[in-house]
Structure formats: structure tokens, C-alpha cells
Amino acid sequence: MTGLLDARKISVRYGSLAALDAVDLCIHDGQRHALIGPNGAGKTTLLNVLAGSTKPQRGSVRFDGRDIGRLSPAARARRGINRIHQRPAVFPTLTATENVVVAALPRIVPHRRWWLGGRRSAAQHLAGPLLEQMGLTAVAAVPAGHLAHGQRRQLEIAMALAGRPRLLLLDEPAAGLSAIEVGRLVELLQALPRAVAVLLVEHRLDLVYALSDTVTVLRDGQTLAAGAPDEIRTSPLVRQAYADGVT
Amino acid sequence: MRGEVIRRVRGGIAALVLVGLVVAPWVVDDYTTAILARTLALALVGVSVALLTGVAGMPTLGQTAPYAAGAYACAVVGSRVSDVGVVQLAVAAAAGALLAALTVPLVVHARGVIVLMITLAVGELVVVVLGRWRSVTGGTDGLAGIPAVRPFWGLPPLASDQARYLYALVVVATLVGAVLVLLRTRAGLVLRAGRDDETRLRASGHRVALHLSGAHIAAGAIAGAAGSLLVVAQQYVSPADFGFDTSALLLLGVVIGGTASVGGALVGAALVIAVRDWLFGVLPGHAPLVLGALFVATVYLLPTGMNRARGRLRQPEVPSLQPTVSEQPAVAELRR
Amino acid sequence: MTVVAAGTERIDPYLIPALDGVAYGLLVFVAASGLVFCFGVANILNLAHGLLYAIGGYTAAALFDGGWVSLALALGVGVLAAASAGVLLAGLLTPVATGNHLSQALLTFGVALAGGSLLVAAFGPDDPQVQVPAALEGSVLVGGHRYAAYRLVFIVVAAVLAAALYLVVRRTRAGMLVRAAVDDPEMVACLGVSPARIRAGVLAAAGALAGAAGVLGAPIIGPGTGTADTVLLLSLVVVVLGGLGSMAGTLLAALAIGEIQTLGVALLPSAAPFLLFAAMAAVLAVRARGLAGRWRAA
Numbered sequence: 005m006t007g008l009l010d011a012r013k014i015s016v017r018y019g020s021l022a023a024l025d026a027v028d029l030c031i032h033d034g035q036r037h038a039l040i041g042p043n044g045a046g047k048t049t050l051l052n053v054l055a056g057s058t059k060p061q062r063g064s065v066r067f068d069g070r071d072i073g074r075l076s077p078a079a080r081a082r083r084g085i086n087r088i089h090q091r092p093a094v095f096p097t098l099t100a101t102e103n104v105v106v107a108a109l110p111r112i113v114p115h116r117r118w119w120l121g122g123r124r125s126a127a128q129h130l131a132g133p134l135l136e137q138m139g140l141t142a143v144a145a146v147p148a149g150h151l152a153h154g155q156r157r158q159l160e161i162a163m164a165l166a167g168r169p170r171l172l173l174l175d176e177p178a179a180g181l182s183a184i185e186v187g188r189l190v191e192l193l194q195a196l197p198r199a200v201a202v203l204l205v206e207h208r209l210d211l212v213y214a215l216s217d218t219v220t221v222l223r224d225g226q227t228l229a230a231g232a233p234d235e236i237r238t239s240p241l242v243r244q245a246y247a248d249g250v251t
Numbered sequence: 252m253r254g255e256v257i258r259r260v261r262g263g264i265a266a267l268v269l270v271g272l273v274v275a276p277w278v279v280d281d282y283t284t285a286i287l288a289r290t291l292a293l294a295l296v297g298v299s300v301a302l303l304t305g306v307a308g309m310p311t312l313g314q315t316a317p318y319a320a321g322a323y324a325c326a327v328v329g330s331r332v333s334d335v336g337v338v339q340l341a342v343a344a345a346a347g348a349l350l351a352a353l354t355v356p357l358v359v360h361a362r363g364v365i366v367l368m369i370t371l372a373v374g375e376l377v378v379v380v381l382g383r384w385r386s387v388t389g390g391t392d393g394l395a396g397i398p399a400v401r402p403f404w405g406l407p408p409l410a411s412d413q414a415r416y417l418y419a420l421v422v423v424a425t426l427v428g429a430v431l432v433l434l435r436t437r438a439g440l441v442l443r444a445g446r447d448d449e450t451r452l453r454a455s456g457h458r459v460a461l462h463l464s465g466a467h468i469a470a471g472a473i474a475g476a477a478g479s480l481l482v483v484a485q486q487y488v489s490p491a492d493f494g495f496d497t498s499a500l501l502l503l504g505v506v507i508g509g510t511a512s513v514g515g516a517l518v519g520a521a522l523v524i525a526v527r528d529w530l531f532g533v534l535p536g537h538a539p540l541v542l543g544a545l546f547v548a549t550v551y552l553l554p555t556g557m558n559r560a561r562g563r564l565r566q567p568e569v570p571s572l573q574p575t576v577s578e579q580p581a582v583a584e585l586r587r
Numbered sequence: 588m589t590v591v592a593a594g595t596e597r598i599d600p601y602l603i604p605a606l607d608g609v610a611y612g613l614l615v616f617v618a619a620s621g622l623v624f625c626f627g628v629a630n631i632l633n634l635a636h637g638l639l640y641a642i643g644g645y646t647a648a649a650l651f652d653g654g655w656v657s658l659a660l661a662l663g664v665g666v667l668a669a670a671s672a673g674v675l676l677a678g679l680l681t682p683v684a685t686g687n688h689l690s691q692a693l694l695t696f697g698v699a700l701a702g703g704s705l706l707v708a709a710f711g712p713d714d715p716q717v718q719v720p721a722a723l724e725g726s727v728l729v730g731g732h733r734y735a736a737y738r739l740v741f742i743v744v745a746a747v748l749a750a751a752l753y754l755v756v757r758r759t760r761a762g763m764l765v766r767a768a769v770d771d772p773e774m775v776a777c778l779g780v781s782p783a784r785i786r787a788g789v790l791a792a793a794g795a796l797a798g799a800a801g802v803l804g805a806p807i808i809g810p811g812t813g814t815a816d817t818v819l820l821l822s823l824v825v826v827v828l829g830g831l832g833s834m835a836g837t838l839l840a841a842l843a844i845g846e847i848q849t850l851g852v853a854l855l856p857s858a859a860p861f862l863l864f865a866a867m868a869a870v871l872a873v874r875a876r877g878l879a880g881r882w883r884a885a
Binding site: 055081086097105111167 | 448451
């Protein structure tokens, strides 16, 4: 079965340690797919392989039917795979608006629109609605380095969306957020456009069950189980895995 | 607050210097005007240094190379082909851009301090080459007797020091204006973003190497154009004009003016060069000593902007964002 | 560089420049190793490095009169003077944040300017000539060719120095610390050694090495107004070409530079000025391609 993203038999070894061992992952258009597992299961490694920052020794990654194994992270971003890092990465000396504009440039703004200064410019046009959606209009002109942690996380999501991605890779987006901010984050993620598929790597199972419609469980570099959240929640195998490993 | 004081002082000095530059020809004598014309040329090179160091995040000690290429190209063209100012300007800019394009593969994959080292080495080596390539550059004697320049077809040649100075002023103002405009475009925004966090920029899908190469070539063109202004001002060019000392002084000027500010770089570079010339006039034996102390003092008193340029804002209320990840790969490269 | 004329022996026009190249290369190696130390261990870009070499050279000019005793004296004083200058630099660099290379570059350049001016004030603007030790003034037959005795002895001495350096780095505790620091400077900080001490120690060692090179190599690269710049440039090229990973890399780069400057010039005299530049460009281009070649252009 092929989907939007099809990873087959991904193997990553570091010396004698197998971080990933023949792992398969299939994500469909618009799917909300969660990747869970105890520490050291290989979740981040798999994410890195999909994003392009780690090269697997074996296996293939196909996006939209085409092999993207040789593509760099930047090239994959241009194809529509956007990644959000564990620590919110924004451009500190650029304003929030400029951050969103930079993120949008490769996919959206046609080359004729080289001029970005001025008021009702392409910049505001693009960034305004997104910032409003994230509740950041008030800080649109503030350098991103001055924003609070939670605001930077929101800005990062705005930036990821600005690139009109087909697939969003989220690496523990709730890390470091307060309870209120997490609630906000869940609202935002639930409101993501249906056209965007999401792969969510998360430790917090409550978020996983609130946000995903498919769950894959990894353990020690191998796929343990995959299916709907309810199945996974009640699976004794998964319970055992979490009991043995350190969550 | 210290940052505020520094900003005010910079603004005040910049205003003074800019006014001074405009009224200079009517206020000072011919000899000083000629020196100021040369200072303007160097200040324009300083602008190219700021473009690379502050905006693109590639600190450089090698902009004297395209500067020299432009100056020699202009001298050769001026003596043999055309005495029209715009033509010489175009040829000089092209020469600077060409040299920059040739050296782009050497620097575009390097980051941070490695760029400093490579550009220093390249700059020095180019000057060595110029000094020994007698057939084209006249070796250490340089090229002299370059005829006076006509700014445009149909205009008379620049006959006085004042005229030459005003020509230089107009060219510098135009080019600086062009740079400021260019910085407002998407390319300028991408450069600034890359300076902040290159990995993040790549993650958004931008072709970083392309933008950095473009910045290098543009900076090379600006420095080349400055070379033509030097020739117009002096009507003479020799390798002595392009030593490593000059690169370091320009970098100092850029830091004094505020690393990421193009206008500040112009003012800062002009100031530093003027101070150097004044010191050599007043204390011929001990000028380097005083200059050296000036370097040390600047480092102690002013933020160099490098920490900011590498994505680590020193804001107390914001936790540190990115560790010096950007620097580590650069040094790690060498460790392989 | 003077070449001792051969009498009726066979003259191989390239052996002598090649040997000259080894001598020059070894000199550059010892001189550059100080900079490699500075940068690799303490993460300091030291643009006053050439000045440290010049201090050694000027000491030789002042104290050396041809005899062995004065050579030993010059060596001792030169090394001490250059090492002290290194410690002074370390002190001046204390307020500068670690890893702020731009500030380091500007500050050390300022010291180099000031220091150079002081040296010229003390010794005059002309380049003092340093002779070869009286006992080594003649020439020696090497495989049927005559060669300057001094150069040969210098090669041996420099090789011994290089070997000693290797042993220190590989076999002693201090050397182990150095290698660890080159791999991971932050880890060494965690080991509890104060960064200020490390800085002072590293810069003193760099000074000692550069100073020794300056004294011993004075007949090859002598003291003068342009010496500091030349040595700094050559050392930088060694760092960029040889990398910081191994002494072998540094040695190879230094020898390559030595050969380019001597044998290369003999082989292609018209291309002489471009050779070093071309070599650097070639190496960097290959390196860059290797680093960027793995992924399709981003």
C-alpha cells in the first residue's frame, strides 16, 4: 500500500548498535500519525531519516511516489516536508513577520516578488493571517529572540505552515511548555489544515491520543505495533514495552 | 544602559561624519581633499566588508583582493582603453566580481573563523601575486601616470582635487544607496536569516550556498568599484595600498560602526582610515603603537556583534537559544 | 636562499631546491605548530603569531655572534621572550568571550601592530642579517652533490624537534590533555582545569615554539619588517590545508608549502607567485567537495 510517504526497511547502525532495524512506516495524505516508544526506541532517528539529516544504511524513502533518499533536508523542504525541532528554532534578530516570510519564500512567493519592503507588501499579506491564527499579531514586529518560549513555539508552527507543507514532522512539540501552552498547542494542531499530514513524535500519551488517528510503536529500533489509538492503548504488548523501558 | 549610550554616540558621530564628508571640499585644502577621496574609496570597501561580515555572517579579512583587482583593472583600462568614469567603474566592478567568483568555492562551505583565516590567506596571496606579476601590474613599482577621468561621455575631465572628491562622493552615495535597497529584498532577508541560524534556513528549503555566493560576488563588485575610485583619486596604484593591515583596519571600522549596519560601516571605516592617516602624519614613528592600542581598546569597549551574528542574543530574559552549533561544524571540519 | 656552488661534481638542478624545501617546510612546521596549538586547543585565533616568531629572530640577531654558546643563549632568551609575550597575550584576551574569534582577531592584530612597532623602534627599520653558526659555514658532500652544511644540520634539528613534539603529544599526560582538548574543548573545561590557565599555558607553548623557530631558522626566514606577516600567512595556510586532526596532516602541509616555495619555484619560475595560491585553492576545493558532495545541492 502506498501513501504520501512510504518508508521501507529503514536500517540505521552506529557501529554495532542498531538504532533502527528494518522499520517500515507509511503515512497517508492528511493522516495524523503518531510515533511512540520508550527511550532509545529510535523515534528521533527515524524522524531524522525522513527529514533527510540522517542517511540510512539500508532502506528507501518515497514521497509522493518518488524516491527522495538522496535529497538534502533543504530539498525535501522544497518538496513539502517540513520539520519542527525539539527546541524552537527561529531567527532571533528577525521580527516575527520576517520569520514567517523567510519560511514562506521557497514555496510560495514567485520570483518576481523580489521587493519585500513597504506596508501592504507581500510580507504582510503572507504573514498576517498566519500570525493571527497563532495569536501572535501583537508581537508581529518584535524580534523573535525576545519572544517567550511558548510564543516561539507558536511562531515555529506558523513558519512551518507558511511553507504550505504536505507533511509536517513534529519532534516533541510540547517539550518545555506549561499546561496552558500545551492546551493551546493541542488546539493549534487540531486546527491544522486537513491537507497537511502530520507525523508526531511524542512522549506524552495523552497528547498522542488527543491528536492522532494512527499510532506506530517502536521499541529498540523495531516496529512493535501499529494501528488505531484505541488498539494501541489497550494492547498488552505496548503496555509491556513501556513497563520495561523508561518512559 | 550601555547599549543605549553606544547607540546614541554612534548616531551622533555618524551624523557629524556624514555632514563633514559632504562639505569637506569647500572647507579643507586640496591636499586633504585628495586624502579624503582616497578615504572614501576605502570606506566603500568597508561597506563590502560589512555586507559579508554583518549581514551574511561571513567575517572577512580579504576584501582587499577584489579591491586590488578593481584598482588594477581600472588602471590598465584607464591608461589604454577609455578615460570615461562609468566605463572604468563598470570594468573595475566586474574585475572585483570575477575575483570573488573565483574564490567563492574556497569560502562558501566554510563558516565563522575559518572564513577569517581563508580570506586572510587569499587576500595576502593575491597581493603577493600582484607584487610579482611585473608584466601586468608593474610589480612593486605599480602603475602610474593614469590620465584624468571624464565622469561621463560629454563631460570634461576631472581636473581638480575637489572635482575628483565630488565624483567619488557621488559614486559612493549611489552604491551605498543601492546596497541599502538590495538589503530590503528577499535576498537580504535570507542572508540575515542565514546569519542567525543557517540550519533553520536550510530546513525551510533555502539554498544557502547560492545566497552566500551571491553575497560574495556582490561584495566583490562593490570593492572592485571602490578600487576604481582609488585610481581616480591617486592616479597611481601599487601593491602597498592593499596590505593585510588595511583589511584589519577596515574590519575595525566595521565593528566600530556596528557590525551589521552598512551605513555605520561607511562611517566607521572612514573614521578609522582618517585616524590612521592623521596618526602617521603626527607621530610617524609610533603610529602603529597607538593604532594597536586602539584595536585593543575597541575590543574591550564595544560589542563586536559576533555573538549576535551567531544567533546568541545576550538578552537576560530570553534563555540561550542555540549553542554555538554554527561554529562547531566549522572547526569540526578542520579536525577531520 | 644561497646555494653553494658545486665544483666539477654532477649538478642535479632539482635536488638542492628539494632539500631546501624540506628545510623550509620543517621550519614552517615548527613555527606553525604554535598556531595549530592555539587554535586547536584553546580555540584562539592568534594573529600575533608572526610577532612571536619575529621576537625569536630579533633575539638571534642581537645575541648570536657565530659561536655555540651565543646560540644557546639566543635560543634560551628568545624562547623565554616569546613565551612571555604569549602569556601577555593570554592575559589581554581574558575579558574576551571564548570563541569570539572576531574580537580575538582584532585584539591580537592590535598587539601585533604595537609589538612590531616596538621591535622596529628597538632594532631599526632594516632587516638584520643573521649568520649561520661559524662551525657550519662550509658545505658537505651529499650523495655526490654539495650542500650547505647549515641547511642539513637544520633539517636534522628540526626533525628532532618535530619528533620530540610528537612524543610529547602522544606519550605524556600533558599531551593527552592537548589531544583531548582538540577533540572536545568543552570537556576539558569540565575536567576542572581553569580556562585562564589553559589559555596562558597554550599561548606560552605557542610562543616558545614560534620563538625557537625564529632563533634557529633566522638564516632561512630572518627577522625584518615583513617577517611577522610572512610567517603568519604561512602558518595560516598550514592550518587551513593541514587541518587540526593530526600532526601528520600539519607536517605534510608544511612540507608541501616548503616544496612549493622552493622546488616549485625552481621548476616553474614564471608561475612562482601563483603556485601557493593555486595549491591552496586546489586543496580547499577538494575538501569542500568532499564535505558537500554527499547530499544533492541544497
